[in-house]
Amino acid sequence: MAIQVKVLERPIRQTSYVRAMLKGMAITFKHLTNPHKVTWQYPEQKWDLSPRWRGTHRMLTDENGKAKCVACGLCPQICPANCIKLVPGEDEEGNRYPLVYEIDEFRCIFCGYCQEVCPEEAIHVGRHYENSEYSRAGFVYDLERLMAQTHPVCEMWDPADPRGE
Amino acid sequence: MVPEALFFSAILFVIGVVGVLTRRNAIIIFMCVELMLNAVNLSFIGFSRLYGASGQVFVIFVMSVAAAEAAVGLAIIIAIFRHHETVDLKNINLLKGWCSNCPWPNRVECIRLPAPSPSWCGCCRYCR
Amino acid sequence: MNTYAALMLFQHAYDPQAPVHGAPWLWFSIIKILVVFTVLMVTIAYLTLAERKISAWIQDRHGPNRVGPRGLAQPLADGLKNIMKEETYPSAAYSPLFILAPVMSFIPALITFAVIPFAAPLPTPWGLVDMSIADLPVGFLYILAIASLGVYGIVLAGWSSNNKYALLGGLRSSAQMVSYEVSMGLAVVAVLLLSGNVSLSSIVASQVATGWYFFPLLIGFFLFLVAAFAETNRLPFDLPEAESELIAGYHTEYSSMKFSMFFIAEYSNMTTASARLTTLFFGGWAVPFWTTVDTAPWHWWKTVITLVCFMIKTGFFLFLYMWIRWTLPRFRYDQLMSVGWKVMLPIALCYLVVMAGAILALDAAGVAPSARFGDFVPTYWAILGVLNIVLAVLVFVVLDRGRLVSPASARVGPSELAELRAMATRGPAPAQGD
Amino acid sequence: MPNGFVYEFLFYLFGLTAIVSAAIFVTRRNAVAAALWLVNTMFCLAALYIMMDAQFVGAIQVLVYAGAIMVVFLFVVMLLNLGLPPSVADIKSKGARIIALVAGLAMLAELLVLARQKLPAELPWLPRETSVTTPITEPLFRTYLLPFEITSVLLLVAIVGAVVLAKRRS
Numbered sequence: 001m002a003i004q005v006k007v008l009e010r011p012i013r014q015t016s017y018v019r020a021m022l023k024g025m026a027i028t029f030k031h032l033t034n035p036h037k038v039t040w041q042y043p044e045q046k047w048d049l050s051p052r053w054r055g056t057h058r059m060l061t062d063e064n065g066k067a068k069c070v071a072c073g074l075c076p077q078i079c080p081a082n083c084i085k086l087v088p089g090e091d092e093e094g095n096r097y098p099l100v101y102e103i104d105e106f107r108c109i110f111c112g113y114c115q116e117v118c119p120e121e122a123i124h125v126g127r128h129y130e131n132s133e134y135s136r137a138g139f140v141y142d143l144e145r146l147m148a149q150t151h152p153v154c155e156m157w158d159p160a161d162p163r164g165e
Numbered sequence: 166m167v168p169e170a171l172f173f174s175a176i177l178f179v180i181g182v183v184g185v186l187t188r189r190n191a192i193i194i195f196m197c198v199e200l201m202l203n204a205v206n207l208s209f210i211g212f213s214r215l216y217g218a219s220g221q222v223f224v225i226f227v228m229s230v231a232a233a234e235a236a237v238g239l240a241i242i243i244a245i246f247r248h249h250e251t252v253d254l255k256n257i258n259l260l261k262g263w264c265s266n267c268p269w270p271n272r273v274e275c276i277r278l279p280a281p282s283p284s285w286c287g288c289c290r291y292c293r
Numbered sequence: 294m295n296t297y298a299a300l301m302l303f304q305h306a307y308d309p310q311a312p313v314h315g316a317p318w319l320w321f322s323i324i325k326i327l328v329v330f331t332v333l334m335v336t337i338a339y340l341t342l343a344e345r346k347i348s349a350w351i352q353d354r355h356g357p358n359r360v361g362p363r364g365l366a367q368p369l370a371d372g373l374k375n376i377m378k379e380e381t382y383p384s385a386a387y388s389p390l391f392i393l394a395p396v397m398s399f400i401p402a403l404i405t406f407a408v409i410p411f412a413a414p415l416p417t418p419w420g421l422v423d424m425s426i427a428d429l430p431v432g433f434l435y436i437l438a439i440a441s442l443g444v445y446g447i448v449l450a451g452w453s454s455n456n457k458y459a460l461l462g463g464l465r466s467s468a469q470m471v472s473y474e475v476s477m478g479l480a481v482v483a484v485l486l487l488s489g490n491v492s493l494s495s496i497v498a499s500q501v502a503t504g505w506y507f508f509p510l511l512i513g514f515f516l517f518l519v520a521a522f523a524e525t526n527r528l529p530f531d532l533p534e535a536e537s538e539l540i541a542g543y544h545t546e547y548s549s550m551k552f553s554m555f556f557i558a559e560y561s562n563m564t565t566a567s568a569r570l571t572t573l574f575f576g577g578w579a580v581p582f583w584t585t586v587d588t589a590p591w592h593w594w595k596t597v598i599t600l601v602c603f604m605i606k607t608g609f610f611l612f613l614y615m616w617i618r619w620t621l622p623r624f625r626y627d628q629l630m631s632v633g634w635k636v637m638l639p640i641a642l643c644y645l646v647v648m649a650g651a652i653l654a655l656d657a658a659g660v661a662p663s664a665r666f667g668d669f670v671p672t673y674w675a676i677l678g679v680l681n682i683v684l685a686v687l688v689f690v691v692l693d694r695g696r697l698v699s700p701a702s703a704r705v706g707p708s709e710l711a712e713l714r715a716m717a718t719r720g721p722a723p724a725q726g727d
Numbered sequence: 728m729p730n731g732f733v734y735e736f737l738f739y740l741f742g743l744t745a746i747v748s749a750a751i752f753v754t755r756r757n758a759v760a761a762a763l764w765l766v767n768t769m770f771c772l773a774a775l776y777i778m779m780d781a782q783f784v785g786a787i788q789v790l791v792y793a794g795a796i797m798v799v800f801l802f803v804v805m806l807l808n809l810g811l812p813p814s815v816a817d818i819k820s821k822g823a824r825i826i827a828l829v830a831g832l833a834m835l836a837e838l839l840v841l842a843r844q845k846l847p848a849e850l851p852w853l854p855r856e857t858s859v860t861t862p863i864t865e866p867l868f869r870t871y872l873l874p875f876e877i878t879s880v881l882l883l884v885a886i887v888g889a890v891v892l893a894k895r896r897s
Contacts, residue, residue: 016693021621028351028620039354166738166779167846173742173775175838177749177768179831184753186827192758192804196765199796200749203772206788210781214849218862221784222871225863228791229878233885235796239803240892246807247895390759430859434786441794445766448798452759452805460805467802471795490858 051155054110055128057103058153059146060121067147068122071098075114075123083107084114101143106136116156124153170211177204191242191252195235202231313420321422329426333406337560338368344615351619378549383454386546390453395547395554398446402558405439405565408432410494412578412600416591424578424596425494432493433485436569437478440524443562444470447526447533447543450555454546462542465626466533470524472633477520479641483513483648484573487677497577501587507574509677512644512684514574516637521566523633526559527614529621532629567610571603578603640688651680738778745771758804766797780852782859 040047049055060068071088083106089099112125128151133139177200184197206224213220246252313321342357342364349356357364382388412424429435444467451463484506485491488499500506507514523530534542544555571577578599580586586595624632660672745768752764769792776785867875 016689018689018693024620025616028616031353032347032350032616034353037350037353037355039349041355166735167849169738169742170775170779172839173746175835176746178838179835180746180749180753182834183827183831186830187824188753190758192800193753193755193761196762196800197753199792200752200765200768203769203792206784207772207775210776210779210784213781214779215847217850219866219870221781221863222866224781224784225787225867226871226874226878228787229882232791232796233882235799236885236889237892239799240889243803243807243893252807387757387759390763393763429782431782431786434783434790438786438789438794441790441798444794444798445763445801448801448805449759449763452801464802464805467798467805471798471802474794491860492858 049127049129051127053127053129054112054125054154055151056105056126056131056149057108057114057141057146058124058126058128058149058151059101059143060124060153061147067098067101067143068120069098069101069118070120070122071096071101072119074117074119078113078117080111080113081107081109098143101146103141103146105131105139105141112154112156115154126151126153128152167211167214171208174204174208174211177201177207189254191245191254192239194254195238195242199231199235202227311420313417313422317417317419321417321419322426325422325424325426329406329411330403333403333561333564334557336564337557338372340560340563340611341371341556342367343611344618347612347615348619351616372553375549375553380551381546381548383456383546385455387453387455390449391546392551394446394450394453395551395558396446397449398443398558399554399561401439401442401446402561402565405436406561406568408435408493409565409568409572410497410577411568411603412597413587413595414591415593415596421591423494424600428492428494430492433481433491433496433573436493437474440477441470441474443524443558446555446558450547451533451543454543456546458539458541459543459545462533462535462539462545465539466526466543469526469530469532469629469633472630473520473523473530473637476516476633476637476641477524479638479645480513480516480520481573482645483510486649486652487673493572493577497572497579500576501579501584504671504674505574505576505579505581509674509681510574510648511678511681512640512688513648514570515685516641516644517573518570519632519637521570522614522617523629525562525566525614527563528618529624530629531623532626535623563611563614564607567607567614568603570610571606575606644684647680647684648677651677734778738775741771741774741778745775759801762797762800762804766793769793769797783863 062068071086073086073088076082076084076086083104085100085102085104086098087100088096090096110125115121115124118124123146126149128149131139181197181201181204184200185194188194188197206227209220209224209227211220213224242252345367346356346364357367360366360370382391407426408429410423410425410428414424415422447466447470448463451459451461451466454460484496487503487506487509488496490496490499522528526533533539534544539545544552547555580598580602586598655673655676660676748764748767748771752761752768755761755764769788773785773788773793776782776788
């Protein structure tokens with residue numbers, strides 16, 4: 001790697017410290033009196049999330065209040081972080097349903113593959129970012145908790161333009 | 166109050182003298198000298214209550230001399246410390262000369278001494 | 294004899310326009326100490342909030358606004374947090390001095406305020422009460438003496454922490470404060486020349502009589518301002534606690550309330566420095582263009598108005614401190630030292646000679662300090678002010694050409710510069726190796 | 728006022744504090760602690776000066792000794808890193824200590840005998856209205872002008888000498 005040297009020639013009028021200082025103070029005073037502030041007043045004023053924001057999961061339910069999931073096993077299969085734990089079960093009518101469905105939100109990388117692969121459009125990543133817990137165990141969301149979430153879900157693609165054109 | 170001031174001044178002066186006689190840390194000896202100057206200043210102030218403000222003028226002279234002394238003295242201590250890496254007066258004895266087995270880089274200038282113990286002359290930190 | 298009659302007796306024994314003395318003097322002193330201490334501590338608490346708010350506004354943010362209405366209870370929350378936090382003691386620290394150091398920086402910062410007159414005297418039934426805790430006859434020297442003690446706390450904190458960053462911070466600050474003290478002292482000798490007295494109340498009184506000193510002593514004021522910034526370790530002179538180089542300098546190892554005491558010391562130093570600037574150069578408590586308020590006979594409403602005036606002036610300088618802090622970057626250490634010794638000190642010395650000569654010349658020309666042009670422009674004030682403006686033009690236009698604060702390249706000699714230029718014109722050197 | 732009980736009490740308090748802290752100062756092994764005790768002594772002396780109607784000298788005492796000279800001492804101690812004890816051993820032999828003690832006591836006796844001379848009456852205190860600097864400036868700039876100028880030359884020489892001595896030769 002070659003080194004290139006550039007010698008700066010400074011005009012004498014630019015080297016005055018006092019004048020540069022006064023100029024700087026004028027700038028800061030202008031900002032001081034400027035009523036337009038850029039801070040977001042966070043808890044009251046929230047950030048508008050993108051429709052494609054991928055946050056914590058949510059399980060959609062059918063009209064009977066049951067999970068839409070049919071325990072096909074595609075989402076644990078595709079999950080690159082291996083954070084979905086699914087134990088399938090079957091009722092007396094032969095409908096498959098998840099006995100255990102847990103997502104470890106700490107391991108999850110929010111890639112959204114589970115939503116993409118789900119044939120029933122049951123599991124979704126959601127437009128939500130305010131999640132805090134007192135313990136690590138609190139971040140393992142079980143089925144009930146996933147169903148209880150109410151935040152809007154992520155739109156993986158724009159329905160009017162499914163191929164992103 | 167003047168006799169009391171003179172009494173305090175005498176005791177402070179003697180404390181300074183005893184410090185100079187018993188301590189070996191050059192910086193502390195220096196501070197003892199400052200203490201003696203302070204004691205003298207106190208008696209000057211005491212006498213200025215009796216004979217007029219000239220005593221205070223002398224205190225100002227003493228202070229400026231003390232300031233000059235501190236500047237030069239500390240510069241000397243720094244110079245000695247650079248050379249010997251100690252401020253222990255036991256080791257600052259250039260006038261005694263240097264011993265033959267001194268590993269100090271200036272050994273060539275050393276004077277060979279008929280020392281009672283050939284391995285010790287105290288000239289530097291290696292043969293302390 | 295009932296109580297009322299006794300009170301009346303006392304009232305007749307004293308003249309409200311004569312200085313208070315005896316036992317009432319002692320009581321008034323104690324009351325003044327308590328009130329000034331309380332006001333100072335509350336001011337300091339709110340200065341921390343003001344600093345954060347002003348920094349926020351300058352950076353287009355809102356600043357703390359969560360605790361209390363518009364964030365006004367934030368200092369309380371901070372104080373509570375600092376009291377409740379755990380105190381840590383480094384195992385290698387020399388603990389007596391480690392504990393002593395915050396105290397040693399805290400006390401000088403507070404007791405400087407004792408001699409500053411903050412309002413016109415207040416007449417009471419027991420006599421005229423000076424509105425300064427102790428109007429010492431050597432008030433100005435007292436300020437210089439106490440200001441020079443502030444360095445102990447920092448030096449001891451740096452040394453006793455047994456931490457190399459803290460030690461470097463302590464060394465830097467002792468060198469910095471000793472260097473700038475000299476120019477600070479020399480810059481205000483001109484004030485003493487004009488007022489002819491070292492007591493602060495008489496400095497204020499002579500400013501009431503002959504006009505404020507910032508105009509006839511413009512350069513002295515500027516030098517004092519810069520030295521005050523350096524003495525209080527505020528930006529652009531906050532080398533002792535430069536975060537990016539020394540972590541936090543001398544208070545690296547301190548936590549909770551001991552850290553807080555360094556912080557309080559810094560802000561009370563700022564307050565006293567602002568009060569000093571006000572007293573020495575901006576007429577102290579004097580109200581501009583309203584001589585009735587500034588002169589005897591005294592009345593309680595005069596005390597109130599002058600107190601407010603003093604607070605406004607001091608507040609302006611406190612704001613200036615913060616404004617400059619959030620504008621200027623920090624100096625390098627060599628720049629700091631060369632500004633102190635090669636610029637401030639020679640300018641202060643030359644300025645002293647010029648001002649003493651000018652005052653002597655005015656005296657020889659028979660201009661009395663009280664003489665006035667026309668009706669209200671004081672002659673002394675105007676002549677010295679014009680002289681100072683000429684000097685200011687000389688200093689800031691002629692001298693300030695990259696010499697007051699020199700860039701690193703200024704130390705490159707002409708031959709090295711020529712070499713660099715030749716290298717630059719040659720273009721990129723051929724790549725080494727492959 | 729200068730003869731009240733409070734005045735005498737404070738005078739003795741400051742004097743004894745000065746002596747006690749001076750005694751602690753000479754026995755400290757840690758140079759930084761020693762310097763601080765010496766600073767305490769100097770403060771007490773400044774208080775004594777002020778109590779003996781020498782306010783100007785009292786302020787100068789704090790300014791010059793405590794504010795400048797002792798700071799330079801501390802600076803050197805820190806710069807050379809001499810603060811912690813085991814670096815320097817003091818004179819330990821009993822003989823030397825006894826000699827120092829005897830010499831000190833002899834000197835003390837001598838000074839006390841000298842101090843017992845008949846002293847003239849004290850001068851009156853300055854009235855409160857006069858400037859405290861006036862009585863000093865008269866002798867300083869008239870009677871002792873030559874010593875004053877010589878002191879300034881001495882300070883200049885000291886500055887040059889200190890710079891030359893402490894400069895690192897490369």
